[in-house]
Amino acid sequence: SAVISQKPSRDICQRGTSLTIQCQVDSQVTMMFWYRQQPGQSLTLIATANQGSEATYESGFVIDKFPISRPNLTFSTLTVSNMSPEDSSIYLCSVEGQPNSYNEQFFGPGTRLTVL
Amino acid sequence: DAKTTQPPSMDCAEGRAANLPCNHSTISGNEYVYWYRQIHSQGPQYIIHGLKNNETNEMASLIITEDRKSSTLILPHATLRDTAVYYCIVQSTGTASKLTFGTGTRLQVTL
Numbered sequence: 001s002a003v004i005s006q007k008p009s010r011d012i013c014q015r016g017t018s019l020t021i022q023c024q025v026d027s028q029v030t031m032m033f034w035y036r037q038q039p040g041q042s043l044t045l046i047a048t049a050n051q052g053s054e055a056t057y058e059s060g061f062v063i064d065k066f067p068i069s070r071p072n073l074t075f076s077t078l079t080v081s082n083m084s085p086e087d088s089s090i091y092l093c094s095v096e097g098q099p100n101s102y103n104e105q106f107f108g109p110g111t112r113l114t115v116l
Numbered sequence: 117d118a119k120t121t122q123p124p125s126m127d128c129a130e131g132r133a134a135n136l137p138c139n140h141s142t143i144s145g146n147e148y149v150y151w152y153r154q155i156h157s158q159g160p161q162y163i164i165h166g167l168k169n170n171e172t173n174e175m176a177s178l179i180i181t182e183d184r185k186s187s188t189l190i191l192p193h194a195t196l197r198d199t200a201v202y203y204c205i206v207q208s209t210g211t212a213s214k215l216t217f218g219t220g221t222r223l224q225v226t227l
């Protein structure tokens with residue numbers, strides 16, 4: 001299994017500012033995923049991040065709002081830009097399991113963001 | 117990916133078996149059934165998956181109907197720590213592993 005940590009675990013931000021969330025994995029992985037979970041809702045995939053290439057965004061999410069970096073095989077960041085109260089959510093990163101793990105995903109603990 | 121339908125909530129007494137149903141009537145032949153759960157304030161956790169045969173691991177059992185249009189996750193002896201939202205997801209392996217989460221079933225285990 002993969003152990004994933006996220007920083008910060010929570011933050012309260014002012015509207016119009018930006019926050020960068022870090023995701024660190026204890027092993028090298030090819031694919032990393034960023035999800036958003038709005039209050040009381042299920043998880044929604046924001047984008048898929050592969051090392052060495054641009055992230056692939058899902059419908060409804062754009063790079064200008066959620067820029068992603070993937071500088072190496074164990075680390076990724078997600079920035080929530082020009083925040084508004086509607087961005088208040090839990091942001092989670094996940095990684096695909098190792099080969100032969102049937103695409104099982106391992107999730108980080110999440111970053112709880114509140115925008116005032 | 118096929119869509120799934122789950123009851124929004126269920127209750128189960130501690131020590132009893134929890135049987136969580138899932139309908140996936142439009143599942144394709146190459147799609148697997150995955151179950152994840154999310155305990156409050158944590159990230160989702162993988163439980164089990166299957167294609168067409170019943171599966172069992174240390175956490176749970178998965179029963180898939182012969183026509184594969186529905187499945188049941190069984191927690192044989194539920195404990196209070198099993199209180200969580202349980203998500204049934206269908207996904208074809210070999211893709212980019214994008215998990216499409218539905219609304220899930222909120223399981224409340226009580227004394």
